[in-house]
Amino acid sequence: MIEIRAHRDWRGLLRWLPLVLIPVLLLASTYPGQYRVPPHYWLLAMTAAVVFLAGARWPLAVSLALSALAVPMLRTDAWGVSGLAPYLGAVALVDVVARTHRWSTVAVATAGWVAAVTLGRVGLHDNSIGRASTLVEAAAYVGLPLLLGLYLRGQRDLAQNLRLRAEEEQARTRLDERAALARELHDVVAHHMASIVLRTSVAGHVVREADPRVVAVLDDVRDTAADALADIRRLLAALRDPTLGTVALVDSDAVTTEVEAALTRVRAAGFTVVTDIDTDLGGLDAISRLTLLRLVQESLTNVMKYADRDVPVRFAIIRCENGITIEVVNSRRNGVTTPPGHGIIGMRERAELAGGTLTVGTGVDGDEKWTVRALLPDTARGVGLS
Template identity: 60%
Template sequence: MIEPRALLHRAPWGRAIPLVLVPLMLAASSFPGQYQVPIWYWLAGLAAAAVFLIGDRAPLATSIASSALAAVMFVGHAWGLAGLVPYLGAVGLAEAAMRVTERGRVVTATACWAVAVVTGLGTESYTDFWRTATAVEAVAAVGLPLLLGLYLRAQRELTQTYRLRAEEEAARARTAERTALARELHDLVAHHMASIVLRIGVARHVVADADPRVRGVLDDVHATASGALTDIRRLLAALRDPDLGQVALVEPDAIPAEIEAAAARTRAAGLTVDLAPLPDLTGLDAIGRLTLLRVVQESLTNAMKYADQAAAVTVRVTEGPDALVVDVTNRRRIAEGETTGDESRSGHGLVGMTERASLAGGTLAAGPDGTQWRVHAWLPAAGGVEGSAESEAGRPNRGTEDDR
């Protein structure tokens, strides 16, 4: 079902049609030496066509103005097609009845058009005013546009009701799916992860006197598993909440520690990480903070797989007027037989990061930049103004993105 109001939005030029038709109708009703449409009739007709242009913004005022101009033209009793020009007032009444919901305003517009119609019928000299045909003509001229407008308004409200109902059903379906996913995640992944954390903890006590390097590895695995379990619990809370934006998945104060931990794991793998101090992250909402953390973590994970260990991995998070810009760069490893170090590979890491950035309202691009591999993300602040010149300057190029 197409909403009537949407038809005018799809074809905004439709409101200018009367400005073309009215002069043609008036010109077609003029015959040199026999019948001339008066200049005042021309002015009233063109004014009525011009008023129609603002019908969508001020429907009541347009209807009243059209009715007043119609009353003036009805008195003239134009011949031929010119006699149809006053009925722009009927169109104005129909649109007012469709767009205006207050009953009093609709009654006002109807009364004004009724006065115009009765004025035209009362000034006719070639017929008797007090007759049944006059009453029928008046009721038809007023009632038909009124009923049409009310019908279109009812259709629009019905369409809106169906749309809201569909959105509610879709939201309920998404909630049900997320609840089912949270249940499976809790019963399977979280359970096994908790078991891993427990067993590693026992192993640390059993091999307390073992080589310090073994204890270091166990400590690192225990910390990593514990962090993963914490992330799973946060994700479970988010999945069970219908509104992800209200879930504090990662607190602002926890971001620096989490990023530093990711950098420490990368250094433990033999890479040098140049991590600049982070700016204030309180401007990001919960999803933005989680996205920032995951982008940095995934970028550093990819660096451990593909970066040249002889060069440093740089991590920069800079604060703009309404967004945070993340840049992670590293020198690409050149494998034996390669000359460019091309590491365009198929994978899900970059796809996931791009989807996260999109859900947070931002953008992400990743790919080779000379001898470097660069991940560039733009994440809007919670109160940022999108579309400003400054924010557009910080957005990455959304061109071809190489999966890594």
């Protein structure tokens, strides 16, 4: 990230270079007597330097403007290094070619610079091959910027492709590492925890008639091991779900904020939403936060796709004794049916991985409206679903 910012900073500084360099060129070409730069040439050159600053935002417009400014400068008898000022238009052409893949844009910018070079140089040759010389100059002045622009664009595309491939390779490596860790947890830790649960259960049956305190201790060990095994299984699901990485950025206390952001998008789409949200949603583990947020987001996305805007949407997240209930109720638009897709399948899979249930469709509780209802275990309070 540091290298990318540094590269952009250098590109920004290069935009200001003509504003500093052109006055130096003009001053270096000004001597008392015969050799001096005309005032109008100063004005045109400095205007070109200022216009060049806007090339990052409007490259094509800046290229055409610099081409137009180059015509009178090329036809002015400027002595020495001041004659380089008009060719800021060639630099702008390089910038256009390097920044875009649209050949129409490149063609327009190239045509503008060709016209500038031709109009600026025609008639200035006194020999018999004046026209041929003008054409050769135009080809050189245009061909070199085109080739340089194409080269820079190719280097930029190559760097971008290499960066994307590196990111894909890193993501693949992380997935492989997560899968390997999940296998180790399953084969080693989960196996031993399951063995502990089984053996303490057997021991409890064997010494059932012994001291009640021993039985109580064994039952406590069994329950603790069973809870740990459930946590390990939840962690295994997390390791095998690549999207869990996005939830690591969502703090436990920010769950309500994320839900409100999703509701704001629905209201911005023209829906009226009646909400009943339990503000006490803290303490949820990563899997519960991921599942809750994804179910909410997918349900509200379907509301924006298929629901009738004239009918209010009921939305509720309630923390109760049985767990956490998520409910979204809306009316379908006339003639609109929800096509079977991966969204509802994915929602059901997420709910099941979290140990919960999902009910989707019409006729829930005798209501003909479309209802999405999920019941998730409350991991913070130790409430599971039977």
